[in-house]
Amino acid sequence: MDLRKLKTLIDLVSESNISELEITEAEGKVRIVKAAAPAAPVYAPAPAPLHAVGAPPSAANGAAVAPAAAPEPAGKVIKSPMVGTFYRAASPGAKAFAELGDTVKTGQPVCIIEAMKIMNEIEADCDGKVLQILCENGQAVEFGQPLFIVE
Structure with missing residues (x-):
């Protein structure tokens, strides 16, 4: 031509x-x-922090006691390597890649994150048992956001 x-x-x-x-x-x-104009990313609003009503508890000497920090989760955290939409299965009716209590191996797919209409399989970076699934199907996730806790 x-x-x-x-x-x-x-x-x-x-x-x-x-x-x-x-x-x-x-x-x-x-x-x-033609390259499409980049769309504004859609982010889920962060949940509002919970505040106790009233004054903080006092120690015997009158000094304020600092609230206890949330305990660190026991186990290895699998984090999101990108911004996108979290899916537990390859398609709406399919079996989830990982369920609570399942044993996963390093390199095994545990979920999919859709970014820019591309389905990216996210693999476990360690061996272990799935203790917690921290995201809901279809939830928007951020870079570095914890997805799973593995023992």
């Missing part, structure tokens, strides 16, 4: 409302896809 003809086709696609054009001729096949 002539370079001038190709340039004209690219200009026509960029100036029109179409997002894709494919032309097949004797010399070959050309497919032009």
Whole structure:
């Protein structure tokens, strides 16, 4: 295909409302896809922190006692390597990759995170038993967000 003809086709696609054009001729096949404008990411709002009503408890000497920090989860945490949508199974009716109590091996898929219409299998980075599943099916997840706790 002539370079001038190709340039004209690219200009026509960029100036029109179409997002894709494919032309097949004797010399070959050309497919032009217009890059979509990046959509604003959709994030789930963070839950509001819980606050106790009233004054903090006092020690015998009158000093305020600091609230106890949440205990660290026992076990290895499998974290999200990307921003996307968490899915426990490959399709809506399929069996989940990992259930509570299942034993997983390093490299075994434990979930899928959909990012930019691409389904990315997330693999266990350690051997162990699934103690907790920290995300709901279809939930938006952030980079580094804990997904599973493995013993």
